Amino acid sequence: MELEVQCPKCNWEPDGEAYWSCHACSLEWDVFSTGGRCPRCGLEHQYTECIGWAGGCDELSPHLDWYNGLDASLQEINIERTN
Ligand SMILES: [Zn+2]
Ligand SMILES: [Zn+2]
Numbered sequence: 001m002e003l004e005v006q007c008p009k010c011n012w013e014p015d016g017e018a019y020w021s022c023h024a025c026s027l028e029w030d031v032f033s034t035g036g037r038c039p040r041c042g043l044e045h046q047y048t049e050c051i052g053w054a055g056g057c058d059e060l061s062p063h064l065d066w067y068n069g070l071d072a073s074l075q076e077i078n079i080e081r082t083n
Helices: 072-078
Strands: 045-047 061-062
Touching: none
Parallel strands: none
Antiparallel strands: 045 061
16 A cells, blocks of 8 residues: 555654554554554554654544545545544
8 A cells, every 4th residue: 555654743654663552452563554453453543643752743643644645535434433
């Protein structure tokens, strides 16, 4: 997938490292490799944190906001915000 990924707040670009950990099972993985879904327990993470110690801003943003140029119709298929 050739989507560009960067923080919507500070434009930090993840480099494919396992910066994130699952809220449910604590697995550490690259959240963008699976579109926010934990590869172990399947939990969907709708918000993704920007990694401050890796150069980011520590802010939380909706996962889909991280994808640059994501087609609008694709977003409608992938996400249903109920809150
Ligand atoms: Zn998990
Ligand atoms: Zn950021």
